[in-house]
Amino acid sequence: MTRSAPPACDTIVAPATPPGEGGVGIVRLSGSRAEALLAAAFRGRTAPPAMVSHHLYHGRLCRRDGTPLDEVLAVIMRAPHSYTGEDVVEVHCHGGSQLLRCILDLFLAEGARLANPGEFTQRAFLNGRLDLAQAEAVAALIGARSEQAARIALGQLEGRLSQQIHHFTTELRELLLLLEAHIDFPDDDLGTLDHQAVSTRAAAVHAAITELMLTFDNGRALREGVSVLILGRPNVGKSSLLNALLGEARAIVTEIPGTTRDTVEEELVLDGLPLRLIDTAGVRDTTDPIEQEGVRRAREKARAADLVLLVLDGSQPLTAEDRMAVAMAPPERTVLVRNKSDLPAAEEPHSHPFLSHVAVSVRQGTGLAELQAAIVAHFCGPGAGDTVGGVVLAERRHRDALSGTLTALERFRAAQAAGEPYECLAFELREALAALGQITGETTPDAILEQIFSRFCIGK
Ligand SMILES: Nc1nc2c(ncn2[C@@H]2O[C@H](COP(=O)(O)OP(=O)(O)OP(=O)(O)O)[C@@H](O)[C@H]2O)c(=O)[nH]1
Ligand SMILES: [Mg+2]
Incomplete structure (x- = not known):
């Protein structure tokens, strides 16, 4: 398929810095009239036609009637040695939303067109400066x-x-x-x-x-982030674990079973791996409709999660509710977490079908590093983290x-x-x-x- 030639280079303009106040704001132009548009508004010791490409020049930006808008630094990057491959102009002004809007309006009034999202990069692609994978x-x-x-x-x-x-x-x-x-x-x-x-x-x-x-699995995990769900019966310390991993008291922790009734989600970066940590309502048979809904959500999210942390209370024998939670956890995507290792253990961990097994005490902060390592290893470990060249x-x-x-x-x-x-x-x-x-x-x-x-x- 032959790609259509780049459009006859109309000149586009857009703020290149995010909205809001900042030290500097940058307005960027690209197209055959970029330099002329700058020349119409720039007043300084060097006029735009005399500017050396890729050099910054100090001056004022003024309306047609001479009203000054701001003191600026301007740079022309002449084709083809620019991001888009066309003449590109950047005006560095003071970073205020109102100011940027006025400067934008000025260039729009002179005949520039407001750029679409990604249009500068699209032009770079169309002009052969980048291929699509690079543009992405x-x-x-x-x-x-x-x-x-x-x-x-x-x-x-x-x-x-x-x-x-x-x-x-x-x-x-x-x-x-x-x-x-x-x-x-x-x-x-x-x-x-x-x-x-x-x-x-x-x-x-x-x-x-x-x-x-x-x-791909590793790449996707690093690019998009992964979801890690904390699952278990009430009172095993799920919310305590969420808080410990986050390093802040995000979810309410009490000794009353059934404290968490909805899912609580927070973002976290572990060893460069972005993850969404999700705390859930404790799994149990309950007549409380709110809690029932919470348990339903936990079940649903366990199906979709990239990884499940199945939390048990290591100081207590396995209960029927624990078994409910175990049944909800997909073995090939579950790490078993035996919490409360500061208390006497109820029974030795027996063989289990899960990925791995970590003993922790959220209260004492032990085992958390191992757990974090197990999480990262699952997504970025040997085999999962290999690169090809x-x-x-x-x-x-x-x-x-x-x-x-x-x-x-x-x-x-x-x-x-x-x-x-x-x-x-x-x-x-x-x-x-x-x-x-x-x-x-x-x-x-x-x-x-x-x-x-x-x-x-x-x-x-
Ligand atoms: N001894 C001990 N107690 C803990 C540990 N972790 C949590 N607890 C306690 O266990 C109780 C329950 O903790 P939560 O974090 O609210 O438990 P949960 O699993 O979120 O409970 P629900 O929200 O009701 O499902 C609290 O009293 C915690 O202080 C631990 O490592 N050791
Ligand atoms: Mg909780």
Whole structure:
């Protein structure tokens, strides 16, 4: 698919800094008239046409009638060496909402158009400054909730993922060319197609993509954050555990069973892993309709949670209510927490089907570090945290595109094994390539592009 050429570069404007008061506010322009628009409003020792690209100049910004708006620093970044690849102007003014609005209005009155969300980055993409995976990394970097997430996004912005995709694409294109040569010139001196070599190379790409896809769970966890649900019968110390992990008295703790009746959610970053910690109402059979609803919610959330912390009171024998809670916990996503280890243990922990088992005393603060390590290990541990050549897949869209590539490669392998005509093999390779192209944006439908860029903030 050929992408439509960039629109005849109308000049867009938007605040690049968030709304509210701040030390500086930045208004950004991009397009062929960016410099002219600055020239119309800037009064300083150096007039915009004489400004050296990428240098800051001090001056005043004035309305047409000469009314000064603010003292500013202005910079022109001339095409093509700018973020968008077009002439970009940034005006650094004092950071006040009203002031920014006046400056924006000034440029709008001079003929600029208010930028759509993500339009600067969209232009960078359309002008070939970034591919789509890199453009998406810009949004991911801005939205990163932990250092690791930011690191993954930066790697993607710097083109690490794109390089991998490029490598797969080159490999498959070469195979496609080989096939097409045999289709177009069957009687030439090309010799017979070396099927073994072709299938080995296709299988190598398949294996590398499969390996890359294994990084997705970790990447998604770091990018989007994970949900960790605290589950158990009343009074085992669930809310106490929530508070201890948060380091603040967020939920009410009392010795009365049934204290928590609704779910309580808080965000927390553990070792760079952003997580949403959810405390729930104690699981028990109850006639209280409010508590019943709380228990229903706990059950529902246990199904959806990425990880469950199943809390038991280690000083008490297992009760029927404990068993209810155990039945609600998905074993492959549950860490067993035996709380109250400061009290004499009721019985030794017996074998259990859960991921791991940690003894803690929230009261004394013991075992919490082990529990935190167990949580992080589940999402980022060995095997889960592997990167492929420093690349971690973090975007569902990329995962889906890669799985499309794998499916096409599997059909390719089957067609080859069945001795189908070269045309059929070539078709599957083209499908595989089209799926890969969705990641970098070469084959991404316009509607999807719109959707991706609309998720950006204004001014980016
Ligand atoms: N000895 C001891 N007591 C604890 C520990 N952790 C919590 N408790 C006590 O256990 C009682 C119940 O604690 P909560 O955190 O309210 O228990 P919960 O599981 O949230 O209870 P519900 O909200 O009723 O379901 C309180 O009196 C806590 O002080 C612990 O490690 N050791
Ligand atoms: Mg509670």
